[in-house]
Amino acid sequence: MADGAFARPLSIVAGGLRERVRLGILTTPLAWGMLRMAAWRIGIDLRGAAPLSHAPRVAPRALFLIHGGRDAYVSMAEIRALYQAAGPPKSLWVLPEAGHRETDARRPDEWWRRVLDFLATYVPLKDDAWTTGPTESSVPPA
Numbered sequence: 001m002a003d004g005a006f007a008r009p010l011s012i013v014a015g016g017l018r019e020r021v022r023l024g025i026l027t028t029p030l031a032w033g034m035l036r037m038a039a040w041r042i043g044i045d046l047r048g049a050a051p052l053s054h055a056p057r058v059a060p061r062a063l064f065l066i067h068g069g070r071d072a073y074v075s076m077a078e079i080r081a082l083y084q085a086a087g088p089p090k091s092l093w094v095l096p097e098a099g100h101r102e103t104d105a106r107r108p109d110e111w112w113r114r115v116l117d118f119l120a121t122y123v124p125l126k127d128d129a130w131t132t133g134p135t136e137s138s139v140p141p142a
Helices: 009-020 024-042 051-057 076-085 108-122 126-132
Strands: 063-068 090-095
Touching: 009 024, 051 076, 063 076, 063 108, 076 090
Parallel strands: 063 090
Antiparallel strands: none
């Protein structure tokens, strides 16, 4: 389950820059430079960190993507690419009026219902705890 997921590190950094700094045509080169600097500082190649390249390996585990239609950081094309790359079972919920990571604040009741339905379907717990809440037997002793 991911709310506000991105497919490629470059796109999320560039999206953040576009939203905060507004550098025009310099945005993508600056984002690329920032990623290269971060990779050098931490000693890894961040190109391998792209969720898009890992999405096909999520299956057969379920994937639930939640996205705001007004997300300034992650484009609809980006989330659709991530969704298309994943195998079943998968689900995508786009909330048109929400920005980046705003879906739970815009429609909290629907957000909780959808998240709990997903968890109840794909992560079953003893005593149906996703819908009934914790029971005495499911809570570890203090």
